[in-house]
Amino acid sequence: MKKVLFIFCLIGTISMSAKVTYVRTRGGLFGYKYVNQTTFNNGDSNVNCSNPGWTWCRITPVNITLPDGGTVVLNENLQSVFDEIITKNITETTHSGKFIYDNKLFVRYSYNVNEDSLVVNIMTLEEAKAEGNNF
């Protein structure tokens, strides 16, 4: 019985972990050629967009489960909100940063101008703390 409970707890923990990372590399003026989203067994998702094309780098909705049992749906609209904040924050002298959204999600971003590569990590506040982020 203890083993069953342990397995249930383990599954519960894994399903709460839903970090999302999206990477945009060398897109074109009108979008990307490759837009691939991978969802792993633990709930994490990676979205990779690259090369010039005609497809926008949009995420297929991902449910991010919060420690209190609530859920945040990371969809196109929320991605647009994040993109807007990131676009305002990244400048010639500031290529990376982080912010907290709605006191629920931690967003970290980094832009490599030589590679024209923007990496965005999204996770719960608890996951961010576990990674050693202070806020």
Add this chain to the structure above:
Amino acid sequence: MKKIFFLASVFATIQGNAVNTSDVLAAPTWTIVVKSSGGFFGYKYVNQDNNNPSGNSSLNCSEPGFRRCKWNATAFVAGENPFTNDDFEKIDELVMMRVNETNSSGTIVYNSYTIKYDYNIAINKLSYKVFSQEEVNRGLINE
């Protein structure tokens, strides 16, 4: 007196020829905008040239950076400056709206000027040229 007439006519002929030769040799005077391999936040190089002897202005933007690809002073079309920077922004917007997967090149008309655009997706390069009506009439748009 005949000599004077002769010299005058020779001078006139030379002048006339000079004008005609100039017309024939004159470079096309379209205004060119080229955006090539920019980045997520803009361009590294933004170069505007208003000093072409033909009256041509050009704007070249390339490589990933943080600068906007925009005119920093009035550009010239066929030696004239018919557009404000706002006009060029509108033209840019129209071109960007027009280009899509099945229509990566073509022409649009803005205030009697014709804009010929082309997007090469392989190298992420958008270029367009602005032609005056007179240039269109001369067939320069087909070159």
